[in-house]
Amino acid sequence: MSQIIKAGLVGVTGYTGMELARLMTHHSSMELVRATSRSEAGKTLADIYPFLHRLPLGDLVITQPDPVDLANECDVVFLAVPHKTAMEIASALLDEGVKVVDLSADFRINDKATYEEWYEVEHTRSELLSEAVYGLPELYLDEIMGARLIANPGCYPTSSILGLAPALGAGIIETDNIVIDAKSGTSGAGRGAKVGTLFCEVADSFKAYSLPRHRHTPEIEQEISKIAGTDMTVSFNTHLLPIDRGILSTIYTKLTADTSVEEVHAMYTEFYADKPFVRVLPQGQLPETRFVRGTVFCDINVVVDPRTGRLVILSAIDNLCRGASGQALMNANLICGLDVDEGIPMAPMMP
Amino acid sequence: MSQIIKAGLVGVTGYTGMELARLMTHHSSMELVRATSRSEAGKTLADIYPFLHRLPLGDLVITQPDPVDLANECDVVFLAVPHKTAMEIASALLDEGVKVVDLSADFRINDKATYEEWYEVEHTRSELLSEAVYGLPELYLDEIMGARLIANPGCYPTSSILGLAPALGAGIIETDNIVIDAKSGTSGAGRGAKVGTLFCEVADSFKAYSLPRHRHTPEIEQEISKIAGTDMTVSFNTHLLPIDRGILSTIYTKLTADTSVEEVHAMYTEFYADKPFVRVLPQGQLPETRFVRGTVFCDINVVVDPRTGRLVILSAIDNLCRGASGQALMNANLICGLDVDEGIPMAPMMP
Amino acid sequence: MSQIIKAGLVGVTGYTGMELARLMTHHSSMELVRATSRSEAGKTLADIYPFLHRLPLGDLVITQPDPVDLANECDVVFLAVPHKTAMEIASALLDEGVKVVDLSADFRINDKATYEEWYEVEHTRSELLSEAVYGLPELYLDEIMGARLIANPGCYPTSSILGLAPALGAGIIETDNIVIDAKSGTSGAGRGAKVGTLFCEVADSFKAYSLPRHRHTPEIEQEISKIAGTDMTVSFNTHLLPIDRGILSTIYTKLTADTSVEEVHAMYTEFYADKPFVRVLPQGQLPETRFVRGTVFCDINVVVDPRTGRLVILSAIDNLCRGASGQALMNANLICGLDVDEGIPMAPMMP
């Protein structure tokens, strides 16, 4: 691929925008040519992100978000703005002929009513719902490659769906007795100024939040229901970790029959054998969020407890990278005809 | 109470010993007169714990553990040593006529065979098992007050049992479908020098460990089975938090009948109405480990998810204080005829 | 003292207000009867601070700040509001006959012009400057006991002044060659919602800030100049630590003559022999912020480097406790005729 793909980013000031700037720094086939922010327009990226000094991206001047300008300059545009805002911009960009990777939730839920129930806003671009492709490459690789609108998956759903897919696909667990206990680093709460995410409120503490109705619930249920071939309801529960990045989902399921951990592990290993970004760790090595820090890996392992007949699935991702911007870049690569892993970091930051 | 109770501490160099030193600093009716350590004997407490300088306890000279000396000088002795070691010392101390609060697991499991299966050592003092009282004041207040040997509860069991007791006692949840997802601060892993608990291995990360056979499982099952009146098996799963102190247990249960969160909350509030150290938070306020940091409070709240028919119970304690040394001091107070809360801190360290 | 002192707190929602609530929970001779907040009036303290549930203070209803009401109900009032606001309220309260401990900077600087230069607001109550007593008990014990207006010292100045006092008093260091490199926990930055103090901006990082003109500079210079008997200018430099609480000041000075570390250490030990809240640690033990966490101790040690002729002084406090609310309570105790240490915690939270 000798032609450089030109990309735009709407909403550069949040953590997903920051992460995309990090990733694009190392991409050799795609260049960020537009970064927009209503509040920071006119500054360079290095002005707001000093870590970009002396890097090419640092000199990029932030602009006001303008669909026509973005369409003129870009082959693909990432939307890193809140839901509801995203649907409007996505629609305008598609009208101008640009491909869109939307990091918000606006096009993830296939059913308009379900979206509106959980997000409590009207979906004004529902005509695009059937076209949008859910951007989880392990499940929808072909559809992604032909899409012009990607609904980039949520962070929690990415870890939950990848964790459950093999077991549900094989039908070895009960579909009505699943509990997901998910824990996320604080970057998942965004970069808005709020007392609740101040250092002194989060450090040295741990809590659950949004129980029992976190908005990622219908997204998880939609996708795992497709895999299982039956409508599923799950208990999905979220917690806030005093770390920057990382999600670990501990998923509790009930085996339908006596199955050894060796059998389940082999099944998982086989399922992901040709999916290089999902790593089923060797038996006995449990995922840790640091093992995936800064990467798009999803690390998985399984535990079988014969005492309770339960299969416990551990699934770890970096919520900012695989759970947002890294996966968005994988999707952008795919819809632009590049290899999925171009510009994608493989080695985590350890320690 | 004008007479000062004299206390001894066997094993002062770990985090539970350190925590007991902190608590005793403020106790007006009990004085630490012996602190032992094989490796540090001869030094003062302030030599190994500089934070005790200019405090009375700082001048206490550490001695070798000697049951006869401890019995001569102390009314009650705390054992903060590993399991197996504890049973030997406890027995020797009881023979000398001293009351014992054992922070290890050696006398928590009523059944010798169960202990030996999970802890993989022989129980050589099983004749004491029937006498030992499980030191959870909310459940065994009267027995504790008359005991000479207290099996101080484990940290995870304390939070799990207190969280489950009202629901199990009222029979509103299924007894064969309980999952405990517990997360603990790193002090729970002890003060031994190990690579796995180095700062750079724990900070900025999160993981599960000891799945599916953490040793606190039989302790939890024993106690909740008594409450429920039936033999119970639970799925108990532990995780390591990058914080110093604190346990949050998220307990997933299935309601046997349609019950509103208001009903469950009222039931919990009533259950603990006369138990001042368990706080059922107002509806909508979920426990956070920082709210109990440095105290013996167990903070609890309940969530009902009508979609799944589940009751989710959140239970937070400080693993070092309520989960170990603070509860040990409550027990020591009780067996020495003092008020349960003497020397016990009420206000957490915030932030 | 059988009579309970009644205290008020203006500004309960910040970290200093939160800390004062913690401290008052254990005070047996002083009771918080008023806590004010413009934004939270009408709620109870436990509504905004769930850690106060089931504690007497938790039921206190927050009121609007009203000097007349405060004067009617309180013997002493703590001001935990921003500078400039504080001077107005202090004046009104004094007019009503109430004693005031002001945690802001408004009455710390004796010279009106200096205050106005560094704080960039007009001092509208400068007639009170000569009356206000700088509330550092180790230096001004007698004046504090007779005062009705206490200027509670800043956090950085407390650690710096206590660290320098013995050496300056003895004249063993050059007065024109002092560098203070101070590092503070993030609670010192306040509880306002700002991007710069979000968890993900502070955790895993370290930086200097406010160089070279931190507002605590004139306060330090004023006090050490008095001790040295000459006008002094110091290089005072501040850094932000990814911890909740704690200040460590590393103070670089030049010895005027060849002096051994033993001599300097003996001088420091002697200087603070009758000051129980300053601990000159034994030689070889350097202060750590955790050793003073949650207490009013100032831990100090000295290092002499014969290669450079420098005396390096290490001085650690808890910025919220000794550096703000704990020292305020010491001052309130003193102006109310109580022992300085009533309600003051002695044992730090370790770990």
Add this chain to the structure above:
Amino acid sequence: MSQIIKAGLVGVTGYTGMELARLMTHHSSMELVRATSRSEAGKTLADIYPFLHRLPLGDLVITQPDPVDLANECDVVFLAVPHKTAMEIASALLDEGVKVVDLSADFRINDKATYEEWYEVEHTRSELLSEAVYGLPELYLDEIMGARLIANPGCYPTSSILGLAPALGAGIIETDNIVIDAKSGTSGAGRGAKVGTLFCEVADSFKAYSLPRHRHTPEIEQEISKIAGTDMTVSFNTHLLPIDRGILSTIYTKLTADTSVEEVHAMYTEFYADKPFVRVLPQGQLPETRFVRGTVFCDINVVVDPRTGRLVILSAIDNLCRGASGQALMNANLICGLDVDEGIPMAPMMP
């Protein structure tokens, strides 16, 4: 460069070995073909570092350190072993004709007696001292390119020397009045199992250590003396940060003449204009360790305090990357004829 350089790593189990494994994962012109460890030989890298699963490096089998084998297989060998051990292996490898980048201190100090005084061991390979090149590319680029033995600089010296070089080179500061107050993340303390670096001993705390004789002192003095053209003695003081990675050095100097911050800033910017890995930040933006996390950047800024006549220099690096393995890779690139930045990450992990 179509030929792949083959590299070996002696000592893979520490943090510098871990970091080198991370960096080599992305290197397209150099391949790690040997990794040695006495304790872990026989395992694969992924066995001890699960984050390397499904990466090519993960399958590399760890071997015993054997100079002949290393020489047969490698073009260049990195030594990530303790000092004293390193000198022996380096000598053996050089005898076999392999180029060596030594991350220990063994060849950094030109003078044998000085080395032995500070490191308290005999230097048994002092004949190599004159040949070894101090691997700071900004100062010794030409020498490095022709070397076969690189003394890779210490972490603290890297940040200190780069911070001081422009000012000392221009002669604008006093050479006998310099204080370096350096703060390092905990990975700098190594991966050995020690109580002092356990999570619960380091988190939420801050302290100074090794005062006043940290072993990096003579290394700093040697290099800055060369720059200044006069023998220099500095006060060098180290502190432990509760973060994984990062060093911030705050360097206090005295200007010899009245100089504005604009002049100094311009001088620094000019000095590093053609050194792409040193970033003199725009005036007003102070370095933060997170801005360089995971990179080889050294971020610098300067502050002039007219009140005290001081120039304060802030210098930040990642102690593991620029301060150890990243700089080692720069050096290996240079001595192997590759571009200095091959395989070197440019974008930091933010947050």
